[in-house]
Amino acid sequence: MGLLSAFFRRDPLLTHYKIGRRLGKGTFATVKEATEKTGDKKKWAVKIIDKRVLAPEDEQALTKEVEIMKQLAELQHPNIVFLKEVCQSEGTFYIVQELCAGGELFDRIVEKEKYNEKDARVAMKQIVSAVDACHDLRIVHRDLKPENLLYQAKTGEHRDVIKLADFGLANMLKADEALATACGTPGYVAPEVIAQVGYDKEVDIWSLGVIMYILLCGFPPFYSENNPQLFRMIQRCQYTFTRPYWDQVSDEAKDLIRSMLVVDPKKRATCKQILEDPWMTVDEPQKKPELEGFQKNMKIYNAKRKFKAGVMALAAISAMQRGAAATKAANKLKERVSKGDVEEVVQDAAAPAPAAAEG
Ligand code: ADP
Ligand code: MG
Numbered sequence: 001m002g003l004l005s006a007f008f009r010r011d012p013l014l015t016h017y018k019i020g021r022r023l024g025k026g027t028f029a030t031v032k033e034a035t036e037k038t039g040d041k042k043k044w045a046v047k048i049i050d051k052r053v054l055a056p057e058d059e060q061a062l063t064k065e066v067e068i069m070k071q072l073a074e075l076q077h078p079n080i081v082f083l084k085e086v087c088q089s090e091g092t093f094y095i096v097q098e099l100c101a102g103g104e105l106f107d108r109i110v111e112k113e114k115y116n117e118k119d120a121r122v123a124m125k126q127i128v129s130a131v132d133a134c135h136d137l138r139i140v141h142r143d144l145k146p147e148n149l150l151y152q153a154k155t156g157e158h159r160d161v162i163k164l165a166d167f168g169l170a171n172m173l174k175a176d177e178a179l180a181t182a183c184g185t186p187g188y189v190a191p192e193v194i195a196q197v198g199y200d201k202e203v204d205i206w207s208l209g210v211i212m213y214i215l216l217c218g219f220p221p222f223y224s225e226n227n228p229q230l231f232r233m234i235q236r237c238q239y240t241f242t243r244p245y246w247d248q249v250s251d252e253a254k255d256l257i258r259s260m261l262v263v264d265p266k267k268r269a270t271c272k273q274i275l276e277d278p279w280m281t282v283d284e285p286q287k288k289p290e291l292e293g294f295q296k297n298m299k300i301y302n303a304k305r306k307f308k309a310g311v312m313a314l315a316a317i318s319a320m321q322r323g324a325a326a327t328k329a330a331n332k333l334k335e336r337v338s339k340g341d342v343e344e345v346v347q348d349a350a351a352p353a354p355a356a357a358e359g
Contacts, residue, residue, distance in 0.1 A: 013034070013046065013087050013089065013094045013096070014089070015037075016036065016037060016038075017034040017035060017036055017037060017044070017046065017096070018034065018035045018037055019032050019033070019034050019046065020032060020033035020034065020035060020043075021033050023045055023099075026147075026166065028049050028053060028054070028058065028062075029047045029048060029049045029095075030047075030048050031045055031046065031047050031048070032045070032046055032048060033045060033046075033099065034046040034096060043099050043101075044084060044096050044097065044098065044099050045081075045096075045097050045098065045099040045100065046094050046095065046096050046097070047094070047095040047097065048092060048093075048094055049062065049092065049093040049094075049095075050091065050092060051088075051091050051092060051093060052091065062093065065095075065167045066083070066086050066095060068139055068167045069081075069083035069095070069097070069167055070083055071137055071139070072133070072134070072137070072139070072167070075133055075137075077129075077130060077133045078126075078161060079126045079127070079129055079130035079133075079161070079162055079163055079164055080130050080133060080134075080163060080164050081097050081098050081100060081150070081163045081164065081165040082097065082098035083095065083096075083097055083098075084096040084097060084098070097165075098152075098163070100150035100151060100152050100153075100163050100165065101151075101152070101153050101154055102150065102151025102152055102153045102154050102158075102159065102161075103150065103151055103154070104146055104147060104149065104150055104151075105123065105146055105149040105150070105151065105162060106146040106214075106298070106301075106302045106305070107302065108151055109123075109215075109298060109302075110295065110298050110299050110302050112295075114290055115290060115291055115294055115295060116289060116290050116291055117216065117249065117250060117253060117291065118284065120212070120215040120216050120253075121279070121280065121282075122160065123162060123215060124208075124211075124212050124215065124280070125275070125280060126161070126162040127144075127149060127162060127164065127208065127211065128208060128271050128274050128275055128280075129271075129275065130162075130163070130164040131144065131164070131204050131208060131271050132271035132272060132275060134164075134204075135201045135204070135270075135271055138201075139167075140199070140200065140201045140203065140204060141164065141167065141204050142199075142203060142204065143166060144164075144188065144204055144207035144208060144211065145188045145207065145211075146211070146214075146302075146305070147166075148164065148165050148166040149162055149163075149164060149165070149211075150162070150163050150165050151163075186227060186230055186231070187210060187220045187221075187222050187223065187230065187234075188206075188207040188210045188211070189203075189206075189207075189231075189234065190202065190203040190206035190207065190234075190265070191206070191234050191235045191237070191263050192265055194231045194234060194235055195235065199265075200265065202265035202266070202268045203265070204271075205260050205265075205268045205269060205270070205271070205274075206260065206261065206265075206268065208260060208274070209221075209257055209260030209261040210222070210261070212253075212256070212257055212260065213239070213257050213261070214298075214301065216246075216249050216253055216257075216291065216294075217242070217245040217246060217249070217291070217293075217294060217297060218245070218291075218293070218294045218295070218296070218297025218298030218299075218300075218301055219242075219245075219297045219298075219300075219301050220301065221239035221257075221261065222234050222238070222239055235263070236263075237261055237262070237263045239261065241254055244293070245291075245292075245293050245294070245297065248289065248291060248292060249291070250279065252277075252278050252279035252282065253279050255279070256269075256274065256277050256279045256280070259273070259274075259277075260274070
């Protein structure tokens with residue numbers, strides 16, 4: 001634990017903050033609300049990592065995550081989760097970050113009564129702007145997916161601000177590890193990650209393309225219960241703008257998605273190009289027709305996604321176990337299953353696993 005111990009300030013978190021309710025749980029960490037004991041009693045989110053579960057490689061990943069968050073914190077980008085401080089006690093590392101109390105992006109969207117292309121644009125603009133800032137610093141996020149896109153607040157003036165969170169995977173892992181870790185939601189992974197031919201910031205653009213597609217119809221472009229088949233579909237860029245759902249979406253939106261979901265990473269659009277795209281910059285009237293069928297599709301996909309995150313990840317990992325990294329990730333997941341974490345995810349899905357919202 002040498003490397004990290006030097007990195008994290010030895011200052012018990014509990015003297016300065018009161019720990020509150022649990023906000024979420026990831027691979028290594030539990031995230032809880034933390035309230036400053038003094039001053040204006042400001043609330044933060046603290047990522048809590050048990051030192052005992054960290055292998056030396058994980059330690060490195062965590063150090064990297066903090067380094068990246070520190071670099072990004074200097075930018076004070078409105079759409080990137082701000083890092084306040086890191087500290088440690090006897091058995092635990094703490095990463096104190098800006099609290100995003102508004103919940104995950106897709107959870108908010110399924111609750112909306114009205115939803116149209118403009119809502120999708122407002123979300124995409126913020127997400128791409130955050131990723132652009134990362135890319136300017138040569139930081140590749142690598143794990144862009146709905147769980148890592150959080151709303152700043154439930155109400156008030158920051159209600160619609162989206163923040164990019166979780167830099168744990170950024171720049172650290174080799175291709176096979178990324179693939180193994182992406183198992184919970186393999187639908188967002190770029191073809192070059194599957195092919196294991198090296199990767200760069202273009203992997204983020206692919207994931208952004210997948211996210212934009214879902215934001216416009218409520219179901220994913222690449223979908224199969226069978227992972228090898230899903231990976232083949234991704235590598236062949238096999239997707240369609242399924243009727244009738246896509247008939248109501250503008251050609252500009254489709255063109256932009258086409259420029260992002262390109263197999264050759266060199267030919268994929270860059271964040272800057274996306275931000276300057278006609279679909280992004282169009283100034284359209286407030287009232288736009290609602291996307292019919294979107295809510296229904298999205299509800300099904302979102303519940304299914306949460307269900308799968310818990311259950312399917314295991315099958316996915318064992319299907320692609322290649323080398324130590326994947327095995328390690330699989331074991332970690334098995335451990336979570338045996339501890340009961342995964343069951344919790346299953347219960348989160350409101351209904352029993354719904355039928356596929358396949359395109
Ligand atoms: P991991 O690196 O283990 O995946 P994450 O950083 O993704 O951990 O955090 C796990 C979960 O905790 C997230 O999916 C989210 O639901 C919640 N979470 C993370 N950061 C915050 C935050 N700043 N504010 C509110 N909730 C958060
Ligand atoms: Mg995460």
